[in-house]
Amino acid sequence: MYDLAIIWDWIAFSVRWLHVITAMAWIGASFYFIALDLMLKPNPDLPDGAHGEEWEVHGGGFYHTVKYTVAPARMPEHLTWHKWQSYTTWLSGAALLMILYWVSGELYLLDPTKADLTLWQGIVISGGSLTIGWLAYDQLCKSKLGETPTVLMLVLFGILVVMSWGYHQIFTGRAALLHLGAFTATIMTANVFFQIMPNQRIVVEDLKAGRTPDAKYGKIAKLRSTHNNYLTLPVVFLMLSNHYPLAFATEYAWIIAALIFLTGVTIRHYFNTMHRTGTGPHWTWAVTVLIMVVIAWLSTVPGGESYEQAEARSMTAHETRFASADGFDDAYYAVVGNCSMCHAREPSWDGIRWAPRNVVLETEADVARHAEQIYLQAGRSHAMPPPNAIQMDPEARADIVAWFRSATAN
Helix, strand or coil: CCCHHHHHHHHHHHHHHHHHHHHHHHHHHHHHHHHHHHHCECCCCCCCCEEEEEEEEECCEEEEEEEECCCCCCCCCCCCCCCHHHHHHHHHHHHHHHHHHHHCHHHHCECCCCCCCCHHHHHHHHHHHHHHHHHHHHHHHHCHHHHCHHHHHHHHHHHHHHHHHHHHCCECHHHHHHHHHHHHHHHHHHHHHHHHHHHHHHHHHHHHCCCCCCCHHHHHHHHHHHHHHHHHHHHHHHHHHHHCHHHHCECCHHHHHHHHHHHHHHHHHHHHHHHHHCCCCCHHHHHHHHHHHHHHHHCCCECCCCHHHHHHCCCCHHHHHHHCCCCHHHHHHHHHHHHCCCCCCCCCCCCCCCCHHHCCCCCHHHHHHCHHHHHHHHHCCCCCCCCCCCCCCHHHHHHHHHHHHHHCCC
């Protein structure tokens, strides 16, 4: 039974790896085609219906790309559709969310100091918010707001700010930022699956049948693609945020997340303008730096419960299970003696202002709450504590392993 934790950790690692690989493919393809479209240049010798061309060199070869406003006079039988990158990224991300935040929801998803929820209620909110978010966004795009893209973008930003605040009223800081990223990524992938690809298929079928495609399909695709363009970088930040407590474990983490969406706009505006004109507006970098300075300032307010709050809070069923297991006392003293100088609400180790990854290991409830992490990091591996900081005795590691096995034996 105890080896299940190791197997599960490797499954999570493998799914995360797949998610990163496909995300790189999706983002890379998206950014390439955006840049290509903006760099196209007119040429009087282009075929009928062609909008522009671009010559590129890469890897020792020369590439000549021609874009048609609608389609060439003769539609080729073979077309390369760029869709699997988006779908696989979302599916692997959804699987990773379930593994980390649903299966291990008592530890990573729920924060009893914010909301008194059962695990199943947290899971319903987690999955339901992603679905409802897409449906609401889709209706906004189909409304009259779709005819005023700038206003629609402002409304979308307002929704993201509200969702950021809402997630932080319910979930842990880490889960809140991750879910905001998943909320945004769901909109992006659903744009591809439900709008861009179906409309593109209609256009292709019309062309093959000799019919003139309705211009509305191109307009719809452009609107959704523009949103995806500006949302990509914030999503990447939110997916990385769980590694940095300064981003997720502060009182104003929801504002930090909202400001990150503004940096996505300024950065993408620079590159979009540069691809189109050859020179980007340098003021965008000044604005981006200013926003990041504000974010850094906001992050100086640490989040999480105080020591007194932790002592006063009753243990959850998950924590009680591990705190009452045989060998807990020995494991607790092993953790406190080797880890608490860094993993504390007020770390005593020089240069550390907040507990790494916001993992606090001071009280019995703290240690019980992070049992699996302690087992994997300090019991079955020597990842923690860092060998250049403390040399943890083999006996202490053995106490941790014995305790965890005892707690998971039944």
